Amino acid sequence: MEPIAPILELKGLSKAFGGLKVTDDVSFKVMPREISVVIGPNGAGKTTLFNQITGHLRPDSGRILFKGQDLVGRTTQQIVALGVGRAFQVASLFLGETVLDNIRVACLSKLDQTRKPLRPVSDFKRATKRAMEILDSLGLARYAARQAHELAHGDQKLLDIGIALALEPVLLLLDEPTSGMSPEERHLTRELVRKLWKDFNLTLIFIEHDMDTVFGLAQSVRVLQSGRLLAEGPPEEIRKNQDVITAYLGEEVA
Amino acid sequence: MPSKPKTANTWYLLIFLVLFSLVPVLKTTNYQMLLAAHVLVWGLFAVSFNMLFGVTGMLSFGQALYYGMGAYGAGLCVKYLGQAWFFPGMALGIVLAAVTAWLLGHLIIRVSGVFFTMLTLAFGQLGWQVMFKWYSFTGGDDGVQNIIPPGLFSNKVIYYYLVLALVGASIWFLGRLSASPMGLILRCVRQNPERVRFLGRRVRRNQQRIYIISSLFTALAGGLMSGVDYSIHTDMFYWTTSGHVILMSILGGIGQFFGPLVGAAVIVTIEDVVGAFTEYWSLIIGTVMLVMVLGLPRGLMGEISQLWTRLPGRQQALTTREEGN
Numbered sequence: 072m073e074p075i076a077p078i079l080e081l082k083g084l085s086k087a088f089g090g091l092k093v094t095d096d097v098s099f100k101v102m103p104r105e106i107s108v109v110i111g112p113n114g115a116g117k118t119t120l121f122n123q124i125t126g127h128l129r130p131d132s133g134r135i136l137f138k139g140q141d142l143v144g145r146t147t148q149q150i151v152a153l154g155v156g157r158a159f160q161v162a163s164l165f166l167g168e169t170v171l172d173n174i175r176v177a178c179l180s181k182l183d184q185t186r187k188p189l190r191p192v193s194d195f196k197r198a199t200k201r202a203m204e205i206l207d208s209l210g211l212a213r214y215a216a217r218q219a220h221e222l223a224h225g226d227q228k229l230l231d232i233g234i235a236l237a238l239e240p241v242l243l244l245l246d247e248p249t250s251g252m253s254p255e256e257r258h259l260t261r262e263l264v265r266k267l268w269k270d271f272n273l274t275l276i277f278i279e280h281d282m283d284t285v286f287g288l289a290q291s292v293r294v295l296q297s298g299r300l301l302a303e304g305p306p307e308e309i310r311k312n313q314d315v316i317t318a319y320l321g322e323e324v325a
Numbered sequence: 326m327p328s329k330p331k332t333a334n335t336w337y338l339l340i341f342l343v344l345f346s347l348v349p350v351l352k353t354t355n356y357q358m359l360l361a362a363h364v365l366v367w368g369l370f371a372v373s374f375n376m377l378f379g380v381t382g383m384l385s386f387g388q389a390l391y392y393g394m395g396a397y398g399a400g401l402c403v404k405y406l407g408q409a410w411f412f413p414g415m416a417l418g419i420v421l422a423a424v425t426a427w428l429l430g431h432l433i434i435r436v437s438g439v440f441f442t443m444l445t446l447a448f449g450q451l452g453w454q455v456m457f458k459w460y461s462f463t464g465g466d467d468g469v470q471n472i473i474p475p476g477l478f479s480n481k482v483i484y485y486y487l488v489l490a491l492v493g494a495s496i497w498f499l500g501r502l503s504a505s506p507m508g509l510i511l512r513c514v515r516q517n518p519e520r521v522r523f524l525g526r527r528v529r530r531n532q533q534r535i536y537i538i539s540s541l542f543t544a545l546a547g548g549l550m551s552g553v554d555y556s557i558h559t560d561m562f563y564w565t566t567s568g569h570v571i572l573m574s575i576l577g578g579i580g581q582f583f584g585p586l587v588g589a590a591v592i593v594t595i596e597d598v599v600g601a602f603t604e605y606w607s608l609i610i611g612t613v614m615l616v617m618v619l620g621l622p623r624g625l626m627g628e629i630s631q632l633w634t635r636l637p638g639r640q641q642a643l644t645t646r647e648e649g650n
């Protein structure tokens with residue numbers, strides 16, 4: 072039997088801002104349908120890693136293979152088209168548009184209908200139906216007609232994930248999906264992310280500081296510190312890893 | 326610009342068409358009709374400009390370039406080839422404007438914010454310099470007079486209705502565009518270009534597209550104006566013309582599709598009516614602008630639509646929805 076190929080593979084990825092190494096020779100493989108997490112202290116380079124995978128930043132050296140194709144040097148637009156989606160640490164929305172239109176514009180983009188100049192947006196039934204389905208799966212359908220800026224913080228983060236989902240990604244990167252949420256909201260979001268991961272057949276990588284979410288959701292954990300990959304493995308192992316405990320987990324787990 | 330006032334916009338367009346089609350019937354002097362034609366042309370210019378500024382977030386300070394090209398296309402063709410060339414000349418001006426916008430767009434849409442604005446100003450002034458200095462061809466500062474539209478359209482009332490029809494159709498089209506997926510993505514470009522890239526869409530490509538569309542309708546406005554005034558002059562290319570249209574848009578409300586049209590009506594009226602009594606009309610416009618920016622930051626139409634959403638009935642609907650959550 073042929074071994075399953077990784078969907079994402081980083082090879083010796085490095086990036087420095089001036090003298091500051093934010094990604095330092097990072098290599099790892101992500102298997103299809105895996106749900107994994109990247110943890111690490113503030114400023115460890117987690118977001119920067121996502122920025123490089125999505126073409127927002129160009130690495131100084133190294134390769135990023137997605138389904139065997141190198142992403143380095145490609146534009147964000149091309150990378151999105153290949154099936155990489157992303158939600159942001161601070162929700163990145165179209166605040167003056169309705170909740171529905173935030174998702175619908177993504178659906179229209181996916182269907183390549185954003186150049187249509189004559190018919191009103193509501194005439195685009197397929198995009199509208201799809202957008203409502205996504206809002207439904209996020210529990211945001213009742214806010215469809217609201218302006219995005221009227222949403223509560225937690226709902227804005229969900230809407231951000233919704234925009235990414237509308238583009239039908241194969242690989243979805245979530246940057247701290249539960250940040251700034253109350254413990255109850257976190258719990259709900261955790262279950263929601265798990266459900267989305269199943270329903271949308273995603274390979275999911277998320278960044279997270281909340282340990283309940285980390286250990287409650289991830290099949291594998293990668294620890295970044297000062298741009299370096301400090302440890303990698305299943306949650307039980309990472310929890311016991313002495314380096315990780317001293318470097319990061321500390322009192323939180325012990 | 327939210328999509329809700331879609332039906333409101335249809336009503337505004339109808340009211341606008343009816344009001345302006347009554348002008349030739351109700352007028353007491355030809356001057357009133359001329360004034361109305363000025364409002365129509367400036368209105369189209371301002372609405373086209375606002376597709377760039379209010380919708381897409383691109384503050385061009387050089388739209389006079391395209392306005393002038395439309396006007397000079399018609400005017401110079403009449404001057405050199407004869408009256409019959411009025412409409413072909415206008416079409417030529419519009420095509421030239423679109424081609425220029427396409428070429429220039431490649432150069433200047435690379436930069437954003439204030440740099441974009443400065444570049445549009447620079448190219449606009451360059452166009453003005455050329456027209457101003459090239460006396461033998463353009464008539465320089467003297468402009469060109471006696472540009473009379475051919476045939477039936479030499480009749481002022483008929484030409485007025487032609488202007489109304491073309492302005493109405495253009496504004497109808499731009500209104501449709503605003504409510505369409507293309508309009509939606511343009512608003513998204515203004516609000517969050519970074520996220521638009523993550524939709525797999527190209528920000529600059531979308532900006533380029535609307536820059537061309539806007540310039541094309543601006544040139545149409547310029548061409549129509551040459552037949553309203555029977556003359557063209559290099560001021561049409563000057564930066565104050567670009568500035569004028571910015572003022573109109575802000576005064577009327579850049580967040581509303583019809584805002585710039587209302588702004589155009591107010592400014593044209595102030596200029597002509599107040600200008601008859603005092604030469605200090607620019608002082609009056611300055612004062613009006615100051616009051617507007619301080620007191621009514623959303624512009625005239627913006628404040629009106631704000632009032633509309635605060636009506637008692639609407640308020641009720643909103644609160645029930647809140648309770649339902």
Ligand SMILES: Nc1ncnc2c1ncn2[C@@H]1O[C@H](COP(=O)(O)OP(=O)(O)OP(=O)(O)O)[C@@H](O)[C@H]1O
Binds near residue numbers: 111112113115120
């Ligand atoms: N564009 C940039 N230019 C210069 N330095 C940057 C840039 N982006 C990030 N940095 C720096 O790189 C380091 C890593 O930042 P990054 O945002 O990746 O951290 P993070 O692991 O996501 O942290 P957090 O948990 O706080 O979100 C930080 O020291 C940050 O200040």
Ligand SMILES: [Mg+2]
Binds near residue numbers: 117118119160246
């Ligand atoms: Mg971060």
